[in-house]
Amino acid sequence: MQDLYPTRCSGEPELLARQEPVARRAWEPGAPLTAGQIEQFDRDGYLVLEGLFSEAEIAVLQAEMGRLLSDPAGLKDETVITERGSREVRSIFEIHGQSAMLARLAADERLAGVASYLLDDEVYIHQSRLNYKPGFEGKEFYWHSDFETWHAEDGMPRMRALSMSVLLAENTPNNGPLMVIPGSQRVYVTCVGETPDDHYKHSLRKQEYGVPDEDSLAELAHRHGIVAPTGKPGTVVVFDCNVMHGSNGNITPFPRSNAFFVFNAVSNRLAAPFAARKPRPGFIAARDAEPIVPVAGHLEGQEAGAGA
Amino acid sequence: MQDLYPTRCSGEPELLARQEPVARRAWEPGAPLTAGQIEQFDRDGYLVLEGLFSEAEIAVLQAEMGRLLSDPAGLKDETVITERGSREVRSIFEIHGQSAMLARLAADERLAGVASYLLDDEVYIHQSRLNYKPGFEGKEFYWHSDFETWHAEDGMPRMRALSMSVLLAENTPNNGPLMVIPGSQRVYVTCVGETPDDHYKHSLRKQEYGVPDEDSLAELAHRHGIVAPTGKPGTVVVFDCNVMHGSNGNITPFPRSNAFFVFNAVSNRLAAPFAARKPRPGFIAARDAEPIVPVAGHLEGQEAGAGA
Numbered sequence: 001m002q003d004l005y006p007t008r009c010s011g012e013p014e015l016l017a018r019q020e021p022v023a024r025r026a027w028e029p030g031a032p033l034t035a036g037q038i039e040q041f042d043r044d045g046y047l048v049l050e051g052l053f054s055e056a057e058i059a060v061l062q063a064e065m066g067r068l069l070s071d072p073a074g075l076k077d078e079t080v081i082t083e084r085g086s087r088e089v090r091s092i093f094e095i096h097g098q099s100a101m102l103a104r105l106a107a108d109e110r111l112a113g114v115a116s117y118l119l120d121d122e123v124y125i126h127q128s129r130l131n132y133k134p135g136f137e138g139k140e141f142y143w144h145s146d147f148e149t150w151h152a153e154d155g156m157p158r159m160r161a162l163s164m165s166v167l168l169a170e171n172t173p174n175n176g177p178l179m180v181i182p183g184s185q186r187v188y189v190t191c192v193g194e195t196p197d198d199h200y201k202h203s204l205r206k207q208e209y210g211v212p213d214e215d216s217l218a219e220l221a222h223r224h225g226i227v228a229p230t231g232k233p234g235t236v237v238v239f240d241c242n243v244m245h246g247s248n249g250n251i252t253p254f255p256r257s258n259a260f261f262v263f264n265a266v267s268n269r270l271a272a273p274f275a276a277r278k279p280r281p282g283f284i285a286a287r288d289a290e291p292i293v294p295v296a297g298h299l300e301g302q303e304a305g306a307g308a
Numbered sequence: 309m310q311d312l313y314p315t316r317c318s319g320e321p322e323l324l325a326r327q328e329p330v331a332r333r334a335w336e337p338g339a340p341l342t343a344g345q346i347e348q349f350d351r352d353g354y355l356v357l358e359g360l361f362s363e364a365e366i367a368v369l370q371a372e373m374g375r376l377l378s379d380p381a382g383l384k385d386e387t388v389i390t391e392r393g394s395r396e397v398r399s400i401f402e403i404h405g406q407s408a409m410l411a412r413l414a415a416d417e418r419l420a421g422v423a424s425y426l427l428d429d430e431v432y433i434h435q436s437r438l439n440y441k442p443g444f445e446g447k448e449f450y451w452h453s454d455f456e457t458w459h460a461e462d463g464m465p466r467m468r469a470l471s472m473s474v475l476l477a478e479n480t481p482n483n484g485p486l487m488v489i490p491g492s493q494r495v496y497v498t499c500v501g502e503t504p505d506d507h508y509k510h511s512l513r514k515q516e517y518g519v520p521d522e523d524s525l526a527e528l529a530h531r532h533g534i535v536a537p538t539g540k541p542g543t544v545v546v547f548d549c550n551v552m553h554g555s556n557g558n559i560t561p562f563p564r565s566n567a568f569f570v571f572n573a574v575s576n577r578l579a580a581p582f583a584a585r586k587p588r589p590g591f592i593a594a595r596d597a598e599p600i601v602p603v604a605g606h607l608e609g610q611e612a613g614a615g616a
Contacts (some may be wrong), residue, residue: 110352136522140559171482174534176556214444218561226482226560248484249557251448252534 001271005159007152007190008275013213016188020159020167022240024120032114041118045185045243048229049236052110057299058168058234062102065168065257068092069132079283088134094283095259101299106261111164113181115263119160122291126150126264127284132257138176138250143217145184146262147241148191149210152275153199154285157301159185159262161241161306166256171230176250178237183224184244189216193278200284208245210243233269309579313467315460315498316583321521324496328467332428332550338424343385353493353551356537357544360418361468365444365607366476373476376400384597387591396442402591403567404436407584409607414569417602419472422546423571427468430599432614434458434469434572435592440565446484446558453492454570455549456499457518460583462506467493467567468576470548476565479538484558486545491532492552497524508592512516520552574599579615 023042027035033047041047053061053272069089072080079093096103106112106125133139142177146163150156171177187213198211229237237247242260250256269289273279279287312327332348335343339504341497349355361369377397380388387401406409414420414433424431441447454471458464479485497520507517537545547553549570577597581587587595 136525140557142559172534174487174536174556178481179560214561218446221561226480228482246559248482248559249448251450251554252487253522253529292527 001157004157005151005188005272006148007148007196008209010190010194011138011192013192013216015216016190016221018159018188018242020184022185023118024160027116031269032109039116041238041240044182046180046182046229046237046239048231049238052230052236053234054257054298060101060300061105061166061259062168062233064099065191065259068095068099068130070166076283078281083134083137083139084136089132091132091198092126092130094260095127095130097283099284102128102130102259104295104299105166105259107292107295109296111166111236111261111296112263112292115164116294118162118264119259119265121265121267123263124266124286124289124291125284126262128148128259128261130259132219133250133255135175135238135253135255136251138256140148140176140249141247143212143244143246144210145212145242145244148189150241151287152195152210153273153280155273155279156264156268157271157272158239159242160268161262163239163241163260163262165237165261166234167233167237169230169255170232171235171256172254173228173230175252175254175256176247177230177256178245178247179228181220181224181244182227184220185240185242187220187281188242189213189220189244197277199254199276200280204294218242264289265302309465311330311560311582312465313455313459314582315456316501316503316517318498319500321500321524322498322499323527325522326467326494326540326550330470330493331426333425340417340425343428345615346426349546349548351587352490354490354537354545355487356539356547357546358539360544361542362606365602366477367540368409368608369413369474370400370476370541372407373438373567374395376403376407376438376485381542384591387446390448391445395433395608397549399440400438403438404421404433404569405588410436410438410567412607413474413567415501415600415603416607417604419474419544419569421602423470423472424602425527426470427571429468429573431571432574432577432594432597432599434464434570434594436567436569438565441558441563442485443483443563444559447565448484448557449555451520451552452518453497453520453550453552453555456497458549458593460503460518461581462578463581463587464482464576464603466576467548467550469570469572471547471549471568473545474567475539475543475545477563478540479543479564480562481511481536481538483560484555485536486553486555487507487534487536488547488551489532490535491526492528493550495528496550497521505585505588508588527536549593557610572597580610593603598605
């Protein structure tokens, strides 16, 4: 397979042009987004959706988060990632496989339906996780393009995937919210250095390969600026797989948490990694591309869903 | 001398009431601030002053900062503090003693005159420094009350001091700006643990004693919220000596820098430390309380000032 986005193979970083569109489908009657929203996603590489969920739905999701965080012993060991230097849980991976409620959330037409429209294809979950950034000592997450890692280490061929972060605690400007460089999704910043074997065992805590260089980051930030979308619980932040993003640490007493889903186009399913000897395990990068059938209706109650 | 604010002497932290006013002088005709500004400082414990300096004055201050940062060899060794884990300069202390321009800035009536009015006394510089927080890897500065340290380690008897931070680079919500808990200046959070000898040699990089407990911080933040004043170069942030403040790290490419002056009332000059065996050295906490004579006029050019 031709490698459109070579990375981790040269001693010097490069800024390459994206080879394909961001929003794959223009607005049509019946679209789940407005024309303005689709244009904004295409231009800025991210979109904030508010008011999608009722108060009751948000409460149900927060309760499910509390249940999972308080009983990690009930989860697959390898999917539970602790904060470096502590036993505090930072992320739980493969939540759509371990929680019927979060599987139902992922499949909801308000998420999967929107993802499918923007990517103009059926979609499946490439990765899911619950993120919990504690108050007082939340660590930063350095700048990166998700796609660079998914391409290099997982074998994702093209930029036809997006992420959705469902906020489960309020994001303020001060508690280490997601920061995005709007427009950066049109530039592919190649990274330097070969991927070591089993890199993922460390990179989930602190990334050392697939890290963009400071000159490229400064150029992008000076050109496009930096935005940090904030919002109340229930807000959904959608962002393109190649937009440059990161987050500062959090010394405030206010923790941050979100349920995080990566939707990939079925036509973009994983191949062999482009810059690693063996692919990462399935709980980080699904190799089974079973399409989601979007589900309508409220999350509350126990409707039949795509449950685990 | 009676200790109104005992700290570092009990195994449990306490929230004590402040024993004295914040703004010491009500508005009168000819005051250097408006009545609203004085009330805000009294209520919130901080105040943002914009437009005090001309573009030319700001350029002169930035050039002086560049000169000092690029030639630390010309400065007293002990006053130059590097970032932990690197040789990057984080702070230069006693700048009013090492730069005629910054001595002139400190004595300017726009700073010293305002400090003198709010504290209702003649003032002197208790501490001054130039802070430089680099982009990409700026570290956080955890929550603290300055007064707790100045009282415990320097022997400052009462809460009759304030700080002024003159921004020399833009503070945005994203590059680790000063965060303040407005109103927290009315509560004294006692800290736990005895001060080790020569604590200052480490605490200028990372504080381990004089650190408020998480429960007290959470209570204050939930009660009052958190604000992060932002502004362009030349903005002056004034804050009370006891207001709880800190800052997150900074992964953005945009560095932060400011010139920082602590004004203390002459009547509040230092006594023996209240919770340490020996006082910190003079470049951190001046024991000579020579009053400043405020100077009028522009900073540019080389007018006679209170220069070093």
